[in-house]
Amino acid sequence: MSASTIQLTNREGQVVRLLGRGLRIPQIAEQLLVRDATAKGYVDLAKGKLGVRDVAALVHNAYERGAVSEPEPDHHCSVTLSLEQRQLLPRMAEGKSVSQMATELRRPVAVVRRDAREMLAELGATNSAHAMTRARQLGLLGPRAAQETP
Missing domain, CATH: 1.10.10.10 (Winged helix-like DNA-binding domain superfamily/Winged helix DNA-binding domain)
Structure with missing residues (x-):
């Protein structure tokens, strides 16, 4: 494990992965069978561990620092961004x-x-x-x- 790797709890990692799939706090709470405030608490804990304030930065940094595994590549889709x-x-x-x-x-x-x-x-x-x-x-x-x- 590299020095920049951050460890999240299993639940924090689940929440970050669900954020990365586009789910919002109420949807995450429903899927994990917890209250909205509990799901938000996991997000806040993960943000604190990664030193970020924004959910996009949370997801990006979780990937970058090995806190969650990289998503599977999408070889079936091609995009053109300006x-x-x-x-x-x-x-x-x-x-x-x-x-x-x-x-x-x-x-x-x-x-x-x-x-x-x-x-x-x-x-x-x-x-x-x-x-x-x-x-x-x-x-x-x-x-x-x-x-x-x-």
Whole structure:
């Protein structure tokens, strides 16, 4: 186990994986047969262990640091993201807000918001946490990203 590997409890890992599948707290609570507050508590504990504040950053960092296993690659789907959309992925993985991304990229907030919405649709993701998993499955983030970049 590397120095950067973080250990989550089994339940924390389950919750992170479910977030990465696009589920929200009420859906996770229902699936795990716990109260919403309990599911949220697991999310908060995992965020604390990984030092993040955002669920997209939580999912991304959980993969990056070995807290949860990498998702299976999706070889049956191909996506084409614009340069503007590709610029959002790593920033989303860092947990940056739309306004932070807009400032950093020197683009209007409304344009960044639109690009983020279109990127989620192209990835087939329901939310930003799900986008982190889809991006890894498609080789746009994570260990396969560098290998598959032309």
